[in-house]
Amino acid sequence: MSYLMQLRSLVGQRPLFSVAAGATVQDEHGRVLLQRRSDDGLWGLPGGGMEPGETFEDTARRELLEETGLSTPLKLWQVVSGPQLYHRYPNGDQVYFVSGLCRGRLNAAEIASAVPDAEGETLELRWFDLADLPDISANVNKLNLNLLRAEVSLPPLPLAPWPAPPGGEHLRELRALVGSRPLFSPGSNVLLRDGSGRVLLLKSRDSGLWMLPGGGMELGETFEDTARRELLEETGLEVGTLRPLTFSIGADFQFTYANGDRVYNASQLYEARYGGGELKLQQSEIVEARWFAPGERPPDEELSGPLIVSHLRKWA
Structure with missing residues (x-):
């Protein structure tokens, strides 16, 4: 099946x-x-x-x-x-x-x-x-x-109408029905860089590990929608252009959370420039934020899973 x-x-x-x-x-x-x-x-x-x-x-x-x-x-x-x-x-x-x-x-x-x-x-x-x-x-x-x-310069086919997305927190609601079984988790991360080329990492309250701003997609969102929403929720920051970098999917990017929930990530990585503004961390999920230069990033074992490790290796 x-x-x-x-x-x-x-x-x-x-x-x-x-x-x-x-x-x-x-x-x-x-x-x-x-x-x-x-x-x-x-x-x-x-x-x-x-x-x-x-x-x-x-x-x-x-x-x-x-x-x-x-x-x-x-x-x-x-x-x-x-x-x-x-x-x-x-x-x-x-x-x-x-x-x-x-x-x-x-x-x-x-x-x-x-x-x-x-x-x-x-x-x-x-x-x-x-x-x-x-x-x-x-x-x-x-x-x-x-x-x-x-x-080839042909006009687009008209799309069928679609309903308004249902809202809510899709993955959380799905977990209540299916438990910890492996689920596909489409989502986005943001490589936010300052004027010195440093990247912003956030420390998770649940795991104590470092991660990039980002998270799971809600039904009806685009990857860019997800990136902007998660960046705002986790850091209080809004950015201009989001430049798509790499897309990560496959067996290398499965992840098990501390509570046993398992996901197969399908993640778009974006790059953005920090244009200023005060960091307002999402206290329920984030305990610390810090800017890291390429040679100063935390070791792999202090990063939140293979997806974040892969993203930061490519950046470094």
Whole structure:
């Protein structure tokens, strides 16, 4: 049983994050490979939900092979999120996609060797010109195709309307239903630098370890929304431009909290410049804040898990 199906057995049809990957495959003519889906009869990109420990590329390659019988190298292109990526399946299940869009190439003739999946999810496979697309399923597919259409100066496909996000604290509410089992935790961190190049670290009240400002995403947020909200909540600071740096996901970034809760992080790291202002720490979570130069950062064992270690190694 897949990760998401296991969660559904515990929480029903309520909105969940679907951390997923799509295989954006084009042929030598620039046409895109689409599958007609069995659940709604509409067309979309091969792809699906991630399993714990996978990267976006791992998932996109697995889903492409499972749904089409085809294989080609795929490289992460973009990661998308936000309220417009809400989707309600025909069976009533609700998700907010956090999707890694992975690109690759196949020769047009290779579709002749395609084998739709044995479970019947794929009814048909076909190459489509970006200017002549069929009825598309789900905003996540429309957004992906709009990125391709923009590259060749075509107007965007209209997105289906979406509801207002539900609010609340998604991960906390989910934990009350599922306990400490491993969960995907999409989120953001901010590498906030001052004029001397130092970076701001915060010491967690719970663990006593150092971390970057940041935290988990709420349903309907973008990664940038999350970064700005967490920075303001934890430090009282607001910043201008947030520059995306690296995205971290996969088996290396699982983490177990002191209370036993386990997560697989899917985290966007941003860089921002400190423009002044008084630090107002979130007393319930943060006990100390300090600026560190690259050669002065705490040792790995004093940092809050492999995600923060990875972020700071790249910075240093």
